Amino acid sequence: MAHPNITFDSNGLVTAVAQDRATGEVRMVAWMNADALEQTLATGLATFFSRSRQKLWVKGETSGHRLRVASVMADCDADTLLLLVDPEGASCHTGRPTCFFRRVTDGGLGEPERQALPYLFELEATIAERAAATAEKSYTKSLLDAGASKINKKIEEEAGEVARAIAGESDERVASEAADVLYHLLVGLRLRQVPLRAVVQKLIERSSQSGHAEKAARNADGTGPA
Numbered sequence: 247m248a249h250p251n252i253t254f255d256s257n258g259l260v261t262a263v264a265q266d267r268a269t270g271e272v273r274m275v276a277w278m279n280a281d282a283l284e285q286t287l288a289t290g291l292a293t294f295f296s297r298s299r300q301k302l303w304v305k306g307e308t309s310g311h312r313l314r315v316a317s318v319m320a321d322c323d324a325d326t327l328l329l330l331v332d333p334e335g336a337s338c339h340t341g342r343p344t345c346f347f348r349r350v351t352d353g354g355l356g357e358p359e360r361q362a363l364p365y366l367f368e369l370e371a372t373i374a375e376r377a378a379a380t381a382e383k384s385y386t387k388s389l390l391d392a393g394a395s396k397i398n399k400k401i402e403e404e405a406g407e408v409a410r411a412i413a414g415e416s417d418e419r420v421a422s423e424a425a426d427v428l429y430h431l432l433v434g435l436r437l438r439q440v441p442l443r444a445v446v447q448k449l450i451e452r453s454s455q456s457g458h459a460e461k462a463a464r465n466a467d468g469t470g471p472a
């Protein structure tokens with residue numbers, strides 16, 4: 247057995263949850279056996295075990311919507327796996343980004359709606375909806391209608407306020423002013439139709455670049471392991 251510490255069930259399977267590492271969005275859940283896990287680790291592409299077809303399948307092998315796996319985590323008792331992924335395209339067979347788009351209430355299973363999103367990304371989606379709304383008035387829409395100069399004025403104003411808060415005001419003020427910056431930044435991103443995901447992607451790229459640069463520097467001066 248290649249993975250002696252993973253607790254596979256009596257069918258030799260373990261649940262695997264795929265989470266977008268940039269957005270935090272849970273994309274899908276599927277099964278893995280030891281071979282699927284091994285292949286995932288070897289190729290960096292999420293590979294699952296199909297219970298209906300009784301064979302391995304690489305996610306996206308027909309749709310092209312692959313999941314590039316940045317890391318695999320196990321939970322405390324090692325019977326569920328979490329794949330932190332960079333998704334290529336929609337992850338659900340319905341064409342939606344994630345499989346989780348139906349709300350469960352005490353009345354039962356609801357109709358398909360906006361997919362489950364971590365709050366900052368839900369706020370981004372709400373801003374997009376406000377932008378598209380023709381009837382209702384909102385602060386968000388008034389900013390977007392006024393355009394870049396109005397939005398930039400707010401971003402600069404709020405950035406100044408959070409800077410002053412960081413320098414000498416309460417934690418509550420720091421949090422509140424940082425929230426104002428984030429909100430107005432999201433409005434600015436909406437104006438330019440730049441997705442928040444693309445912003446987080448930049449941070450991911452930078453951290454991996456700095457990792458490589460750091461490693462190269464360590465190796466060059468001979469102070470670290472190759």
Ligand SMILES: [Zn+2]
Nearest residue numbers: 338339340345
């Ligand atoms: Zn699905």
